[in-house]
Amino acid sequence: MIKKGMRRQIVLHYILVVFVALLLVEVIFLLAIRTYYYDSVYNKITTQIGISENFYKFTFSNEGSPVHFQKLLEYFDMDNTELEILTLNGDILTGSTPFQPDRTITTSDVSEAVGGSIGRWVGRQAGTNESVMAVSKMLHINGRDSFIVRYLTSMERINSDLLNLTLVSIGIGAAVMAIVMLFSFGLANSIVKPLNNITAVSAQMAKGRFTTRIKGDYKYEIGDLATTLNYMADEIIRSNQIKDDFISSISHELRTPLTSIKGWSETLISGGYDPEETKLGMGIISKESDRLIGLVEEILDFSKLQQNEMKLSIALIDIKVVLQETILNVWAKAEKKRIHLLLECEGTIYIKGDANRLKQVFLNLVDNAVKFSPEDSSIVLSTHRLSKEEMAVIVRDSGIGISEAHLSRVRDRFFQVDALNGGTGLGLAISQQIVELHHGKLELDSELGKGTQVTVILPLTEEQPPVAAEGGNGPELL
Template identity: 85%
Template sequence: MIKKGMRRQIVLHYILVVFVALLLVETIFLLAIRTYYYDSIYSKITTHISAGETFVKYEFSAERSPNQLLNLLDFFNLEYTELEVLTLNGDIITSSTGFQPDRTITTSDVPEAVGGSVGRWVGRQAGTNESVMAVSKMVQINSHETYILRYLTSMEGVNNDLLNLTLLSIGIGAAVMMIVVLFSIGLANSIVRPLNNITAVSAQMAKGKFTTRIKGDYRYEIGELASTLNYMAEEIVRSNQIKDDFISSISHELRTPLTSIKGWSETLISGGYDPEETKLGMGIISKESDRLIGLVEEILDFSKLQQNEMKLSIAQVDIKVLLQETLLNIWAKAEKKRIHLLLECEDTIFIRGDANRLKQVFLNLVDNAVKFSPEDSSIVLSAERLTNTEMAVIVRDSGIGISEAHLSRVRDRFFQVDALNGGTGLGLAISQQIVELHNGKLEMDSELGKGTQVTVILPLDDVQEEKA
């Protein structure tokens, strides 16, 4: 007995479908065979009667003779049948067996014959309980002599043949069902065995063993499920690695300013320094504190975005003014590397959005461009209309570029192309999510050693466009 489960359900459903199909086919087949046999006998008798009627007027005289009934029996006699001559009331006049029982035939074939058609009746013969078929036809011998010819033939032989055929069909059906059972068990195993393997590996993954993989060349949906789970495990391993790298990186990022703050704090507490040294120490403490605040705010922003808690203050934004402010904020950092910042923008580009958050995006993009650009290079920040409904802000540099392998991952959270440059690896991830909150897109194109271009596509302000 198959235990409860998917295997059992597959086997039972498969057997049920095949059993019902076999039952219908065999029932229809046996009914068709029975009908064929019965109709063949009926057709043979009716054909014999029709042939006899064609010549009856030539064989019998207009006047009744003493041997007329005997001649009628001889003329219409058919092998393997009993011929009875009846009156229109169903009384037996004579029979081909030589017996003349004093009884009246009441089966349905006689009234049908009296009505002018060929009557047919199948049933059990009274007295012998034998299965028989009766075929009756009214025949007019001369102008005033009308009889009913009733043929009676045994159906026992036909029924025995049909019984044997039924048993043979049942045997074949049973053999087919056995084959189906074996086939369905094999089919169920081919489905359930991979699922059991996938379940076992999934249980290992649930315990944190993400290095385990589902092995086996499975096809179709099961193969897709196995591939998806393996991919999920790979992504979890990669995410865990990125998380570990982030923790290591952020620990370093936090420790460096904290070390500076602690060192200068202890130095200043000890006293004995002139005002210039005290001013220098306080400046370093202030700078490192700002750096810590920036790191914490970046992490908090990412947390808000992940939990859909970031609220936007939507208003009309003048893109040119926003980009000018962005360049002013980053100008001092660019000057240290002698990087020239260029702004190319029309005067009448307006969008609806959160100016502070969009400024955060553009600051991050320009800051990255400055960070990875060589000295004495240039960065172009431009804005242009793409269509009547969209505009684009483009940040283009001639820096170190990003490899194709890193380009697809650079917007992933915690991912850093160069960990030595510091940072949390959240800047681009946060920027992309802010852009998506404004119903926009962030696209990146880069070539290693030649530079990078980042394009932010945003919808234009509908009201301003209508005024224009």
């Protein structure tokens, strides 16, 4: 007995479908054969009756007599068939059998013959319980006297042949079902064995053994499932590695400012320093505190984005103003490396968005450009109208660039091209998600050793800012 499971279900369903189909075919076949045999007997008898009728009409034209009936019996008797002459009431006048029972024939073939058609009846012969077929037809004499010619033949031999044919068909059907069962086991195993293998490997993965892989050249949907699970394991390993690298990196990032803050705090507490040294120490503490706050805020922003909890304060903004503020914020850092920040704008461009969040995006992009650009180079921020519906902000530098291997992963969370430069590896991932919240796109184009170009595509709006009242002193956008 097959234990419960998918193998059992496949085998049972496959056998059931084939069994029903085979049963229908055999039933239809046997019914067709039976009909053919029975109709053959019936057609042969009706042909004989037709010949008998014509012979009688042309040979004996006066009246029916026992002599005439006897000649009819002699001429048109059939092998293994009994010929009877009946009255319209079903009484037997004479027959080919020497001993005729003294009874009235009441089977349906007689009543059909009296009605004017050729009657046919299949059933059991009274007394012998033998399976027989009776065919009857009424004959007229001079349009007045009438009698019934009735042929009665045994169907036992035909039924025996049909029974043998049925047994042969059942045997063939059983052989076919046995072959089908063997094939169904093979079919079930071809499906269940790979699934059992995949299930076993999945159980190992669930226990944290992500180096385990599904082996085997599986096809179609099972092959897709195996490939997907292997890919999932690879991605989990990669994500775990990135997470470990992030934890290591963020630990270093947090330890450095904390060490500076703790060191200068202890130094200042000890006292005995002049105002200039005290001012220097407090400045370092303030700078490192700001750095810590920036790291924590970046992690919090990423957490909000992952949980879809970041809310945007949408308003009509001039993108040029946002870029000007961005340049002002990174100007001091760029000056230390003698990097020139250039802004190229095609006039005023209005979009609907969150000014602070978009400023966060551009600050991250320009800060990265400054970080990875050589001294005495330039970083260009430019805006372009792509169509009536879209505009683009391009940040282009001539820095170290990004290799093709890293370019596809640089927007992944926690990924850092150069871990020695610090950072959490979240900046670009956060920037992309903020841009997507504005229904835009962030595209990267870089070549190692030649620089990087980042394009932020945002939807335009037809809405314009309200015109200030004449003589008013409203603020101006620079």
